[in-house]
Amino acid sequence: MVGPEKRRKREKEQRKKAILKAAKKLFVEHGFKPVTVASIAKKAELSKGAIYLYFRSKEEIYAQILLQDIESFHKKISLIFQSNQVASNVLFDFADAYIDIFLNQREQFRILMNFMLNADNLAISERIRKQIIREMNRTISIIERILLFGVETEELSLPKSDIRKMRNVLWGLLNGVISLHLFVGNESMREQRIRSNIKEGIQIIIQGLKTTRQEVINE
Numbered sequence: 001m002v003g004p005e006k007r008r009k010r011e012k013e014q015r016k017k018a019i020l021k022a023a024k025k026l027f028v029e030h031g032f033k034p035v036t037v038a039s040i041a042k043k044a045e046l047s048k049g050a051i052y053l054y055f056r057s058k059e060e061i062y063a064q065i066l067l068q069d070i071e072s073f074h075k076k077i078s079l080i081f082q083s084n085q086v087a088s089n090v091l092f093d094f095a096d097a098y099i100d101i102f103l104n105q106r107e108q109f110r111i112l113m114n115f116m117l118n119a120d121n122l123a124i125s126e127r128i129r130k131q132i133i134r135e136m137n138r139t140i141s142i143i144e145r146i147l148l149f150g151v152e153t154e155e156l157s158l159p160k161s162d163i164r165k166m167r168n169v170l171w172g173l174l175n176g177v178i179s180l181h182l183f184v185g186n187e188s189m190r191e192q193r194i195r196s197n198i199k200e201g202i203q204i205i206i207q208g209l210k211t212t213r214q215e216v217i218n219e
Contacts, residue, residue, distance in 0.1 A: 012054075015044075015046065015050070015054065016054050018044045018045075018046070019040060019044045019046065019051060019054060019055070019061065020061065020064060020065055020068070021044075022040055022043035022044035023035070023040045023043070023044075023058075023061045023062070023065065024065050025043065026039060026040060026043055027062065027065070027105075027107050028105060028107070031107055032058075032062065032107050032110060032111065035058065036058065037051050037052070037057075037058050037061075040058070040061065056123060056124070056125060057123035057124065058123075059111075059122050059123045059124050060123065060124040060125060060128055062107075062111050063111065063115070063122075063124050063128050063132060064128065065108070066108050066111055066112060066115075066132065067128075067131060067132060067135060069101055069105065069108055070101075070135045070136075070139065071135070073097060073098070073101055073139070074135075074138065074139070074142075076097055077093075077094060077097050077142060080093040080094060080097070081149075085153075086153075086155060087146055087147070087149045087150030087153060087155050087156060088150065088155065088156075088202075088206045090146050090149065091143075091146050091147075091150075091170070091202060091206070092199065092202060094142060094143065094146060095174060095198050095199070095202060096195070098139075098174055099174075099178065099194055099195060099198065102178055102182060103182075103191055103194070106182055106183065109178060109179075109182055110183075112136075113175070113179060115132055116136075140167060140168075140171050141167075143167045143170050143171060144163055144164060144167040147163045147166055147167060147170075148160070148163055150209070151163065155210070156206070156209040156210065157209055157210070158209055166205070166209075169205070170202070170205065173198065173201045173202070173205075174198060177194055177197045177198045177201065178194055178198075180197075181193045181194045181197070182194065
């Protein structure tokens with residue numbers, strides 16, 4: 001028999017999940033701006049006041065959805081190190097998986113960029129703010145891990161002291177290209193442009209690192 005405390009806790013979690021599910025559906029259908037806390041409450045079949053028992057703002061609801069998607073991404077991306085033995089292939093797989101998140105849910109990318117550019121002014125709790133930063137750093141660290149793998153297997157030539165700098169270059173490439181094409185231009189061409197530009201950019205970087213290694217070998 002489930003005790004009152006456990007039942008209340010379970011009901012609380014169920015309501016929270018219902019809010020996030022309803023909000024996510026609205027954000028996907030209408031984008032971020034038109035959606036209100038009132039519309040989320042109506043969709044979740046709860047009162048507006050009930051929403052505020054769990055989240056302090058629409059931004060915080062959105063941030064929580066973003067965190068869920070990042071966690072799903074981490075679970076997916078953990079498999080790429082098992083399936084590939086070449087760092088460059090792992091890097092391409094990472095890029096494809098990262099692109100997939102935001103092609104499927106474009107508003108998530110908008111809120112991610114908004115957070116990175118304007119974190120201090122968003123109506124989210126300090127706990128959520130720190131959690132997003134932690135998860136973003138976790139995502140970025142995967143790129144660093146891939147580069148280190150390439151150096152250790154001698155596929156790539158890069159001083160270990162420069163791995164973090166190259167990681168930042170690749171992180172900037174991913175987000176810069178997605179920002180450039182995700183919300184503008186011909187809809188039918190957006191995915192192709194994002195994928196091809198990022199792939200070509202990574203190829204140039206990898207070729208440069210491989211060329212550097214070959215030059216060192218020849219010397």
